[in-house]
Amino acid sequence: MTADAAVKTVDTTRRAVPFDTANIPGPKMAKPMMPQVAGKMIAKAKRPLLIVGSEVHDKDVLERVITLGKTGIQIAAVGNAYKSLGDKGLDVHYINMHALSYYICDPEWQGLDGKGGYDLVTFLGITYYYASQAISALKHFSKTKVLSIDKYYHPNADMSFGNLKKDIFIAALDEIIAELQKE
Amino acid sequence: MTIKKGKFVIEGLENVQINIGKVIEEGVDGQIEGPTPKPEITSLRNWDYRILDRYNPVYTPTSDICDYCTYGKCDLTGNKEGACGIDLEGHTARQALMTSIMGAACHSAHGRHLLHYLIKRYGEDHPINVGPSNLKAPLTETIMGIQPETIGDFLPVLAYVEEQLTQLTAAANTGQEGSARDFESKALHAGMLDLLGMEVADIIQISCMGMPKAEEDTAMAEIGMGILDPTKPVVVCVGHNIAAPAYILDYMDENALFDKIEIAGLCCTAHDMTRYNKTAKIIGSMSKELKYIRSGIPDVLVTDEQCVRADILREASELHIPVIATNEKITYGLPDRSGDNVDDIVNDLASGKEKGVLMLDLEKVGELVPKLAMKVSPIRKAKGITALPDEGEFAKLVAKCTKCQQCTFDCPQGLPIADAMEAAANGDLSQLEVLHDKCVGCGRCDYSCPVKIPVLNVIEKGAQRVIREEKGKVRIGRGQIGDPEIREEGRNLVLGTTPGVIAIVGCGNYPDGTKDVHDVVEEMLKRSYIIISSGCAAMDIGMYKDDEGKTLYEKYPGRFIKGNLLNTGSCVSNAHIAATTIKVASIFAGRKTKGNWEEIADYVMNRIGAVGLAWGAYSQKAFAIATGCNRLGIPVVAGPHGTKYRRAFIGKPYKKDDWNVLDARDGSTVNVEPAPEHLMITAETFDEMMPLLAKLCIRPSDNSLGRAIKLTHYIELSEKYMNKMPDDWHVYVRSEADLPVAKREHLLKTLETEHGWKIDWDRKKIIAGPMRKVDVSFQPTNVPRLCKEVSK
Numbered sequence: 008m009t010a011d012a013a014v015k016t017v018d019t020t021r022r023a024v025p026f027d028t029a030n031i032p033g034p035k036m037a038k039p040m041m042p043q044v045a046g047k048m049i050a051k052a053k054r055p056l057l058i059v060g061s062e063v064h065d066k067d068v069l070e071r072v073i074t075l076g077k078t079g080i081q082i083a084a085v086g087n088a089y090k091s092l093g094d095k096g097l098d099v100h101y102i103n104m105h106a107l108s109y110y111i112c113d114p115e116w117q118g119l120d121g122k123g124g125y126d127l128v129t130f131l132g133i134t135y136y137y138a139s140q141a142i143s144a145l146k147h148f149s150k151t152k153v154l155s156i157d158k159y160y161h162p163n164a165d166m167s168f169g170n171l172k173k174d175i176f177i178a179a180l181d182e183i184i185a186e187l188q189k190e
Numbered sequence: 191m192t193i194k195k196g197k198f199v200i201e202g203l204e205n206v207q208i209n210i211g212k213v214i215e216e217g218v219d220g221q222i223e224g225p226t227p228k229p230e231i232t233s234l235r236n237w238d239y240r241i242l243d244r245y246n247p248v249y250t251p252t253s254d255i256c257d258y259c260t261y262g263k264c265d266l267t268g269n270k271e272g273a274c275g276i277d278l279e280g281h282t283a284r285q286a287l288m289t290s291i292m293g294a295a296c297h298s299a300h301g302r303h304l305l306h307y308l309i310k311r312y313g314e315d316h317p318i319n320v321g322p323s324n325l326k327a328p329l330t331e332t333i334m335g336i337q338p339e340t341i342g343d344f345l346p347v348l349a350y351v352e353e354q355l356t357q358l359t360a361a362a363n364t365g366q367e368g369s370a371r372d373f374e375s376k377a378l379h380a381g382m383l384d385l386l387g388m389e390v391a392d393i394i395q396i397s398c399m400g401m402p403k404a405e406e407d408t409a410m411a412e413i414g415m416g417i418l419d420p421t422k423p424v425v426v427c428v429g430h431n432i433a434a435p436a437y438i439l440d441y442m443d444e445n446a447l448f449d450k451i452e453i454a455g456l457c458c459t460a461h462d463m464t465r466y467n468k469t470a471k472i473i474g475s476m477s478k479e480l481k482y483i484r485s486g487i488p489d490v491l492v493t494d495e496q497c498v499r500a501d502i503l504r505e506a507s508e509l510h511i512p513v514i515a516t517n518e519k520i521t522y523g524l525p526d527r528s529g530d531n532v533d534d535i536v537n538d539l540a541s542g543k544e545k546g547v548l549m550l551d552l553e554k555v556g557e558l559v560p561k562l563a564m565k566v567s568p569i570r571k572a573k574g575i576t577a578l579p580d581e582g583e584f585a586k587l588v589a590k591c592t593k594c595q596q597c598t599f600d601c602p603q604g605l606p607i608a609d610a611m612e613a614a615a616n617g618d619l620s621q622l623e624v625l626h627d628k629c630v631g632c633g634r635c636d637y638s639c640p641v642k643i644p645v646l647n648v649i650e651k652g653a654q655r656v657i658r659e660e661k662g663k664v665r666i667g668r669g670q671i672g673d674p675e676i677r678e679e680g681r682n683l684v685l686g687t688t689p690g691v692i693a694i695v696g697c698g699n700y701p702d703g704t705k706d707v708h709d710v711v712e713e714m715l716k717r718s719y720i721i722i723s724s725g726c727a728a729m730d731i732g733m734y735k736d737d738e739g740k741t742l743y744e745k746y747p748g749r750f751i752k753g754n755l756l757n758t759g760s761c762v763s764n765a766h767i768a769a770t771t772i773k774v775a776s777i778f779a780g781r782k783t784k785g786n787w788e789e790i791a792d793y794v795m796n797r798i799g800a801v802g803l804a805w806g807a808y809s810q811k812a813f814a815i816a817t818g819c820n821r822l823g824i825p826v827v828a829g830p831h832g833t834k835y836r837r838a839f840i841g842k843p844y845k846k847d848d849w850n851v852l853d854a855r856d857g858s859t860v861n862v863e864p865a866p867e868h869l870m871i872t873a874e875t876f877d878e879m880m881p882l883l884a885k886l887c888i889r890p891s892d893n894s895l896g897r898a899i900k901l902t903h904y905i906e907l908s909e910k911y912m913n914k915m916p917d918d919w920h921v922y923v924r925s926e927a928d929l930p931v932a933k934r935e936h937l938l939k940t941l942e943t944e945h946g947w948k949i950d951w952d953r954k955k956i957i958a959g960p961m962r963k964v965d966v967s968f969q970p971t972n973v974p975r976l977c978k979e980v981s982k
Contacts, residue, residue: 014241026599027599027600027602027604028596028599028600028638029600030251030252032251032253032254033253033254033255033265033266034254034255034265034267035254035265035267035268059875061874061875061877061878083880085874086873086874086875086877086878087874087875087876087877087878087911087912088537089912089914090911090912090913093914094514094913099802101912101914101917102918103871103873103878103882104874105246105250105833105838105840105871105873106246106840106868106871107873108250109246109248109838109840109842110842110844113842115845116842116844117844133874134604134701134830134835134874134875135604136602136604136830136831136833137830137833137872137874140250140252140833140834140836141250141833141961143250143251143252144249144250145246146254146267146268147249147251147254147266147267147268147269147278147279148249148279149270170599186425
């Protein structure tokens with residue numbers, strides 16, 4: 008959970024097949040990604056956004072999202088995620104994800120805080136098929152890089168974890184946190 | 191002299207005969223009042239562009255390739271162009287068009303089938319009777335510019351729909367339309383045609399078949415998987431078209447068979463069966479089809495059209511349930527026995543010689559089905575045929591699960607089936623009971639299991655306790671909203687003092703079970719919204735009871751006034767929900783209707799706080815209905831599965847110029863609040879959907895009292911379900927009078943401290959801050975020609 012704690016390296020590139028068996032979009036599918044890579048990409052982004060949805064309420068996941076938020080990354084709380092994130096002192100904003108996926112594609116949109124668009128968006132804790140469709144809009148109609156650090160393999164993202172069991176998923180989030188806390 | 195339809199000879203003139211086919215009467219009632227009677231594909235294009243400029247099409251493709259023609263497959267990833275030149279945006283818009291066309295064709299073909307049948311039975315001159323209304327066919331008048339009086343008057347209406355749908359379908363061929371924007375205009379056209387086709391279908395069946403005519407207090411029908419007595423012969427009709435089930439009900443009535451045979455419907459046929467004969471019962475939505483067949487309870491299955499599973503014949507034949515297909519759209523490869531003797535057919539089906547038959551002679555269906563049920567039932571019941579495992583088999587099956595999760599990967603809901611299997615193996619059935627409600631009954635899990643567990647059957651076996659208790663009540667479909675009700679309520683709606691009309695429509699592909707649809711209705715009824723429902727959603731509302739054993743239909747009356755719950759009827763009754771907004775524009779505001787779509791839609795969009803909720807929409811038909819409502823200015827919210835329709839219409843509140851409207855009094859431009867903010871959007875969860883519904887009921891024309899009421903609900907629902915004040919509530923405040931009374935002082939303080947507004951605290955008035963002031967005479971419009979004097 009912290010930079011000082013010993014963080015186990017886990018392989019998040021296994022089972023990199025669409026979580027919904029038939030969700031095979033086309034020739035370009037996400038590259039499987041290790042947690043350290045995700046952490047470094049988020050850390051190096053000029054204007055990253057973490058998009059968190061209705062599967063954030065699980066205690067273990069919520070704890071990690073709060074810690075991620077405390078590293079300074081702005082959070083878009085989609086679905087009902089705000090219920091668990093709103094009072095944690097984070098830079099968190101509610102927005103409808105269907106609308107968000109469109110606004111990110113609009114170069115004129117100034118972001119959730121009016122300070123400009125995003126160069127990297129990261130998806131976490133969202134109903135699988137719903138996130139998959141939103142990421143599809145970004146894949147085809149935006150220039151923004153898309154990562155998925157959810158427990159599902161998201162083929163429409165640029166880079167994604169594979170389908171993960173919960174212990175691996177949580178360990179992977181811890182690795183990302185450690186990476187961000189290094190920066 | 192009165193001119194009539196018919197053939198006439200003229201005395202003294204040999205070999206002369208005058209044929210008069212259609213008499214079009216002149217006069218006020220027959221006059222076209224607007225510029226677009228029978229609009230062609232491009233007649234309403236300017237209106238569509240106005241919609242699309244504000245509510246941009248948002249594409250979420252499910253596939254990155256196009257394989258429409260032999261040039262392909264083409265990779266369109268990243269919005270590349272394919273071999274024909276179409277890009278992914280255009281291709282996805284084309285899919286939106288095709289989806290709308292399919293939906294519109296379904297409803298219109300349903301209407302055509304009924305019209306043939308009803309004209310044959312009752313004659314073209316059978317009068318339209320929909321209840322206490324002068325505006326009998328609002329959509330027909332607004333689109334066609336005619337006021338139909340007889341069912342025969344609908345012949346040219348359907349001919350128009352069919353011709354337009356053919357033109358639209360042609361535009362989707364490779365090498366035709368290439369512009370996404372114009373594909374969307376065409377999709378909106380198809381959606382409008384869908385509303386028209388539905389109106390025809392429902393008005394003619396209401397007029398001819400004795401269905402309720404704008405009645406607010408119809409009887410209650412029983413609903414649920416637990417309502418039928420399985421010891422009796424059981425007939426189950428599946429689909430949407432009442433024509434064949436009506437003959438069965440008539441035969442049972444004439445032969446006093448209602449005490450001897452149970453008859454019920456699955457999906458919208460069930461609604462119309464209860465509207466035709468209130469003795470009939472409702473099992474539930476399409477998501478119950480496979481579950482109920484697998485129970486083995488039905489002795490005969492009768493199919494007609496729409497929302498009928500493609501595997502019904504195979505599933506039924508495995509359980510020795512004969513299938514009678516009664517509509518040419520679904521024939522299953524069955525032998526056409528329409529010309530054969532009924533008793534011969536009964537013998538062939540009862541003996542198992544045939545698995546089913548195609549029977550297009552509906553009178554014979556009426557006799558065949560009850561006779562067959564009486565003969566087959568004792569045989570089936572003696573054998574105890576069911577697909578569900580017995581207790582011993584059940585225990586073995588749940589213990590066999592390897593927890594590989596493949597069923598979850600194949601489940602459209604991603605349900606945690608393995609966990610429930612493990613709990614069941616330890617004697618805890620509660621998780622399987624939860625899955626039964628959340629499961630949409632598709633059966634994909636059966637195919638995925640590597641150790642051949644019949645997963646759906648196991649879920650259903652494990653949930654028997656809750657299935658036996660599934661017994662609810664639905665108020666039988668009433669049809670239209672009558673003119674007197676509109677006169678009473680129209681003013682409240684336009685001024686906003688009734689917070690809104692929420693149409694709960696669509697299918698059973700809910701993201702988190704059927705209870706959500708009940709819960710949203712209960713919450714909004716307590717808040718005095720008018721709830722109008724139809725189709726499968728109307729069924730699911732009635733599936734739950736309070737502590738006193740009452741369903742929402744039993745607790746809330748069915749008049750079109752605030753805090754009431756209405757069921758219009760089946761899928762085609764959706765037309766009446768859309769048409770209600772036309773009635774408000776016509777009856778309350780005096781807007782001309784005939785051939786005047788653009789003006790009516792403009793009025794609806796700017797003034798009537800109506801929103802549709804299709805929380806479990808799955809079909810092309812649902813998409814077409816939503817698209818038709820969008821062209822009429824009604825926003826629609828869908829559940830998260832709705833993103834798989836691949837197109838939404840989403841507004842950008844941050845682009846101020848998108849929210850300019852004209853004041854019809856002088857043509858001046860007024861920048862207004864984003865209302866309604868979106869025309870077609872989804873929400874991920876119930877919590878998110880609740881305040882969104884309230885927000886989408888806000889309209890530029892609200893008076894201060896109305897706006898304060900709407901803001902009260904928007905803020906309260908956001909606080910209750912999202913634990914927060916909405917970020918944008920202040921955008922909808924034009925003066926202190928718009929603020930919810932109970933929180934006025936606190937909100938004024940917030941406006942001052944967080945948004946920099948200037949407040950005169952002595953008078954508790956807003957001095958500066960709002961984007962515009964309240965103007966009770968403001969006449970918002972998006973159509974320049976409707977302004978008295980167009981400003982330069």
